[in-house]
Amino acid sequence: MKRLQLQRWSNSVLSTRARTGSHLQHHLYNAVRRQSSTAAAVQPEFSTGEAEHETFEEIKLKTILRRTHSRPNQLKYPSPPTHAAHESAKLAALHARLYLPSRLPYETLARTLVDASADQDPNFNNESLSTLGHDLLTYYTSEHLICTYPRLPLSVIFASMYAYVGPKTLTAMTREWGVEHASSPGGEVDPGLLQFQRLAPGTELQEKEDGPRPYQSQPHWRKTVTSKIFYDNEFGDTAKTAAEGVSADQASATFVRAVMSAIYLHAGRPAAKRFFQQHFLSRHLNMAELFNFEQPTRDLTRLCARENFERPVAKVIAETGRKSRHPVFVVGIFSGQDKLGEGQGASLSEARERAAVAALKGWYLYSPLNVRLPSAMEEDEAAPWKPVHVDLGEVIV
Amino acid sequence: MFSRSVLRRFASDLRMSAPSTISGAAPHPQRACLHQTASLKASQEQASSQLSSSKPESPLSATPRAQTSQPTTNQRTPPNNFIPQNRSHTPDEKRPVAPEFKEPLKVTRSLMERLPHLVGQAPHYVVAKLHDKPYLLTPGDHVRLPFLMPKVQSGDILRFNRASALGSRDFTLKGNPHIDERLFECRVRVTGTDAEPLRIKEKTKRRQRHVQQIRSKERYTVMRVMEVRVKTPEELLQEGAVIVEEGEDSPAIEAKA
Amino acid sequence: MTVQGLRTVTSAQNGAGAFILQCKRLDLHYNLQGASSHGLRTFVQTLLPKFARQYPQIEFRVSPTPKKHPVVRGHYINGREKPICVRNMQPNEILKKVILLKEASGEKNRRQSKPVRSLNESVRGIWSPYHGDLRGV
Amino acid sequence: MAAIITGPKRPWLTLPFLLPSWTDSLVLGSRRHQSSYRRTKQRLRVKPDASFGSSAERQDHIIYNPPSSAPNVYHTPTKFLPPDDVRRAMRPEEPVKQDVESLPGVFKKVYEKKYHLNPSDIEEIRKLRLEDPMKWSRHKLAKRFDCSPMFVAMVCEASQQKKEIQKQVLEAVQSRWGAKRRMAREDRQLRREAWGRDM
Numbered sequence: 001m002k003r004l005q006l007q008r009w010s011n012s013v014l015s016t017r018a019r020t021g022s023h024l025q026h027h028l029y030n031a032v033r034r035q036s037s038t039a040a041a042v043q044p045e046f047s048t049g050e051a052e053h054e055t056f057e058e059i060k061l062k063t064i065l066r067r068t069h070s071r072p073n074q075l076k077y078p079s080p081p082t083h084a085a086h087e088s089a090k091l092a093a094l095h096a097r098l099y100l101p102s103r104l105p106y107e108t109l110a111r112t113l114v115d116a117s118a119d120q121d122p123n124f125n126n127e128s129l130s131t132l133g134h135d136l137l138t139y140y141t142s143e144h145l146i147c148t149y150p151r152l153p154l155s156v157i158f159a160s161m162y163a164y165v166g167p168k169t170l171t172a173m174t175r176e177w178g179v180e181h182a183s184s185p186g187g188e189v190d191p192g193l194l195q196f197q198r199l200a201p202g203t204e205l206q207e208k209e210d211g212p213r214p215y216q217s218q219p220h221w222r223k224t225v226t227s228k229i230f231y232d233n234e235f236g237d238t239a240k241t242a243a244e245g246v247s248a249d250q251a252s253a254t255f256v257r258a259v260m261s262a263i264y265l266h267a268g269r270p271a272a273k274r275f276f277q278q279h280f281l282s283r284h285l286n287m288a289e290l291f292n293f294e295q296p297t298r299d300l301t302r303l304c305a306r307e308n309f310e311r312p313v314a315k316v317i318a319e320t321g322r323k324s325r326h327p328v329f330v331v332g333i334f335s336g337q338d339k340l341g342e343g344q345g346a347s348l349s350e351a352r353e354r355a356a357v358a359a360l361k362g363w364y365l366y367s368p369l370n371v372r373l374p375s376a377m378e379e380d381e382a383a384p385w386k387p388v389h390v391d392l393g394e395v396i397v
Numbered sequence: 398m399f400s401r402s403v404l405r406r407f408a409s410d411l412r413m414s415a416p417s418t419i420s421g422a423a424p425h426p427q428r429a430c431l432h433q434t435a436s437l438k439a440s441q442e443q444a445s446s447q448l449s450s451s452k453p454e455s456p457l458s459a460t461p462r463a464q465t466s467q468p469t470t471n472q473r474t475p476p477n478n479f480i481p482q483n484r485s486h487t488p489d490e491k492r493p494v495a496p497e498f499k500e501p502l503k504v505t506r507s508l509m510e511r512l513p514h515l516v517g518q519a520p521h522y523v524v525a526k527l528h529d530k531p532y533l534l535t536p537g538d539h540v541r542l543p544f545l546m547p548k549v550q551s552g553d554i555l556r557f558n559r560a561s562a563l564g565s566r567d568f569t570l571k572g573n574p575h576i577d578e579r580l581f582e583c584r585v586r587v588t589g590t591d592a593e594p595l596r597i598k599e600k601t602k603r604r605q606r607h608v609q610q611i612r613s614k615e616r617y618t619v620m621r622v623m624e625v626r627v628k629t630p631e632e633l634l635q636e637g638a639v640i641v642e643e644g645e646d647s648p649a650i651e652a653k654a
Numbered sequence: 655m656t657v658q659g660l661r662t663v664t665s666a667q668n669g670a671g672a673f674i675l676q677c678k679r680l681d682l683h684y685n686l687q688g689a690s691s692h693g694l695r696t697f698v699q700t701l702l703p704k705f706a707r708q709y710p711q712i713e714f715r716v717s718p719t720p721k722k723h724p725v726v727r728g729h730y731i732n733g734r735e736k737p738i739c740v741r742n743m744q745p746n747e748i749l750k751k752v753i754l755l756k757e758a759s760g761e762k763n764r765r766q767s768k769p770v771r772s773l774n775e776s777v778r779g780i781w782s783p784y785h786g787d788l789r790g791v
Numbered sequence: 792m793a794a795i796i797t798g799p800k801r802p803w804l805t806l807p808f809l810l811p812s813w814t815d816s817l818v819l820g821s822r823r824h825q826s827s828y829r830r831t832k833q834r835l836r837v838k839p840d841a842s843f844g845s846s847a848e849r850q851d852h853i854i855y856n857p858p859s860s861a862p863n864v865y866h867t868p869t870k871f872l873p874p875d876d877v878r879r880a881m882r883p884e885e886p887v888k889q890d891v892e893s894l895p896g897v898f899k900k901v902y903e904k905k906y907h908l909n910p911s912d913i914e915e916i917r918k919l920r921l922e923d924p925m926k927w928s929r930h931k932l933a934k935r936f937d938c939s940p941m942f943v944a945m946v947c948e949a950s951q952q953k954k955e956i957q958k959q960v961l962e963a964v965q966s967r968w969g970a971k972r973r974m975a976r977e978d979r980q981l982r983r984e985a986w987g988r989d990m
Contacts, residue, residue, distance in 0.1 A: 089713045096710035097674055159659025168663045176666050178678040178731040275672075282671025283664035284537055284773045288864050292658040293987040299656050309870060315894035318784040330784045334891045338870040342862050344784070345986075348897045353986045360657075361864040361989070363871050369517055369878070389873060397656050504851070511853040514881050518866070522777040532770055537667045539771040551757050552673050562843065566778055566866065567857045569842065576851050586669040589676065590757040593765055619759065621669030643850075660988065779860025781837070786859020 077187035079119035085110035090192025101267035112258035115196035118185030126258035133257030153394035162235040167253040174252035196251035205240040296356035310336040502638040518565035525557040538622040546618040551589040585620040675711045679729040683719040690741035694724040697745040730760025917947040924953035
């Protein structure tokens with residue numbers, strides 16, 4: 001019999017049932033070898049690699065294996081049983097790695113890792129948790145965005161919401177938290193792995209049918225921002241689902257949302273806010289890169305008319321090599337004596353458009369000093385409320 | 398060296414006798430200047446004389462328990478064969494102490510007048526000095542020091558207290574040669590150690606076939622800048638700063654050269 | 655639509671807010687009989703429990719490998735792994751290696767000439783000859 | 792040019808006892824050329840701004856030294872700040888403003904808006920445009936009514952027929968383009984779209 005490579009044993013092949021192995025190996029090891037004196041807190045996972053070099057152990061292993069699998073509590077359930085959460089080293093490591101509060105029990109953390117596609121029972125999957133977490137995340141993000149940048153146009157708010165708590169970001173965070181995916185869900189899986197029913201390759205995602213939409217026959221009618229706010233999700237997308245299974249992105253996003261709500265439920269609001277600030281708001285995003293203007297000069301003229309500023313005029317501030325192959329123009333846009341924006345380009349029209357873009361970004365990216373969020377008032381002994389800046393809204397042409 | 402040992406003894410005496418008096422009740426103005434590092438808990442964690450490390454007001458985790466990577470005090474007695482790796486293993490009397498300020502922070506009137514301009518103009522950068530080498534830092538930066546910093550481990554928060562300049566786009570707070578550490582806060586978190594690829598230098602000598610190979614693989618400390626903040630005038634006054642008039646030799650405003 | 659929002663993803667800055675230890679798992683493989691594994695066996699018995707209690711973020715796996723030299727292998731969040739052979743090492747030496755694995759980021763070792771790497775744009779901007787006052791070079 | 796700005800490492804003038812009285816012309820003449828890569832590099836190395844150098848002040852102080860770089864979009868122009876923002880009062884220190892009127896404009900001629908057309912004129916424009924779109928193009932209408940072609944486009948639209956014809960003309964022209972020209976035109980279009988994203 002060819003000896004199996006230990007690496008494979010301990011990695012992917014056995015990963016779904018690594019805890020089973022560890023459990024029985026632990027027994028076996030203490031009984032036979034009396035060598036492991038590692039502390040109970042460590043819970044080392046002994047791989048089954050040693051099983052084959054002693055016949056006595058092999059026999060014992062087989063009996064234990066048979067007994068384990070005949071035990072109804074392992075394979076009967078679609079997701080790991082609750083008591084398994086305390087025996088998983090992966091789960092404890094994840095709990096410690098995220099510095100989760102001690103009030104958040106392992107069982108809840110294990111539940112956040114079970115997707116609805118793995119276990120349909122709402123008492124054991126993370127669907128309800130993720131709904132709450134989703135609301136919390138979008139609430140805190142939108143509150144932060146609207147208070148810090150009160151003049152952002154709605155489409156840019158959608159884009160920045162997507163950047164902060166969109167499914168792609170949440171997937172990246174799951175990866176950065178060191179959460180691994182189980183290859184397929186089941187009761188014998190280590191509770192520290194993310195469990196979901198994988199999407200079959202080549203499956204097409206369908207748009208979710210949730211209630212009637214007006215003017216469904218004219219699909220382009222729903223493309224207005226107002227319709228997006230009303231009918232679509234917080235990023236302005238229509239929700240998409242498949243008949244069976246979910247994509248890894250969806251499952252990861254659900255998991256992160258569920259963790260957020262688990263902290264909220266077990267450790268309270270301040271802890272949840274802190275978690276949000278440290279894990280979500282500390283990520284890097286350059287807001288100025290989210291804008292895409294189609295006709296910046298026209299928008300700027302409209303803006304100045306709306307705000308009763310003088311009509312914007314483009315003036316050349318500096319230039320070089322007008323008759324050469326690579327000229328450079330620096331154009332400023334002035335309203336009266338005040339400079340609104342400045343742009344640089346290889347042609348006068350390019351420099352002018354860039355200057356208009358800079359001026360519009362200067363308007364939209366206004367951020368007041370000492371911003372206080374409305375949710376800060378939820379805490380006790382909060383300072384008296386100072387109203388935040390509320391803007392008229394974006395320029396409508 | 399003498400003064401440090403005296404200070405250390407003083408601090409350890411304080412620790413023995415009344416650990417709660419300083420951080421707790423009735424801070425007199427000099428003490429109040431010590432910002433958050435004033436509490437003794439923080440002073441125990443100081444990394445070196447140049448860096449004082451402290452915890453921010455709100456710890457990283459939801460509960461303090463989860464954040465501290467150190468065991469509690471009763472676990473601190475190391476066994477014989479255990480190498481001390483972090484500060485929690487070093488005995489109290491061997492740890493560096495927090496800076497003791499003899500007098501309150503003195504700021505000139507012109508600095509007080511211009512400070513709101515600097516504070517109101519985010520973002521800020523700081524030219525922090527470490528072993529007299531400048532590092533231009535902004536929040537979120539990844540720093541790989543050109544050396545391995547001793548007695549730190551990943552997750553530790555250090556406070557850089559020596560800077561030659563701190564500025565925003567249009568304003569620069571300059572010190573001569575360093576800014577007073579009570580004017581700003583710059584915190585970094587140690588994220589681990591990094592190593593360069595193994596270098597092999599071949600040494601040859603004349604008339605000798607033997608080629609000596611010198612191997613070197615330096616290790617470096619990697620950090621992430623958590624915050625760069627300049628304090629507002631209100632905070633400074635609250636911490637006991639004293640406004641002084643400019644000296645006769647200093648011009649009021651130094652225009653751009 | 656006068657202005658469109660472009661979709662991007664925020665980039666992680668581990669340590670700027672929350673800090674996540676990059677080493678997620680340590681595998682300790684040793685031989686049950688071999689003399690070269692003696693140090694690791696002693697390490698597992700004496701020093702490992704304390705170390706593991708100190709760093710609950712790391713998952714430890716201890717498993718015997720017959721007829722092989724002992725190996726400590728660190729698994730990192732970025733998917734890479736770092737194996738270190740610890741044959742004939744004393745427990746204290748092994749502890750140093752384990753600490754090395756714990757502190758590492760999992761990235762490949764690279765030469766880096768500049769000490770500071772930043773995602774932020776320059777605070778004072780990039781010098782341009784068309785702005786500010788003129789000066790000779 | 793370089794010889795004027797940069798001096799030798801140790802100027803002769805600092806050692807006046809070495810200089811005879813007739814060396815004034817010789818100092819310029821005997822200056823070394825920047826013959827090596829290293830020297831050129833060294834001279835081209837940009838020194839830190841002079842305001843960052845050491846100053847006579849002994850205490851911590853704040854200086855106002857705006858950088859010579861393009862403005863940042865995160866720094867809202869003073870005009871765009873809401874009236875209750877404290878930063879409005881903090882910005883008196885703007886450098887001496889150059890007179891905006893004296894700066895050259897982007898366009899050669901600035902057209903004053905006249906607002907001289909009345910509704911009946913506009914009706915006539917529409918009528919003419921519909922009657923004979925081939926004859927009454929936008930530019931011709933603009934010339935006749937003394938307004939801009941832009942205004943004509945705002946007021947009325949060409950008939951479907953005219954649009955079709957125009958489309959065919961364009962296709963005929965584009966069919967004669969080779970690969971190079973087509974690619975160049977497409978690239979130009981892409982570059983133009985990038986202006987709005989400020990890339």
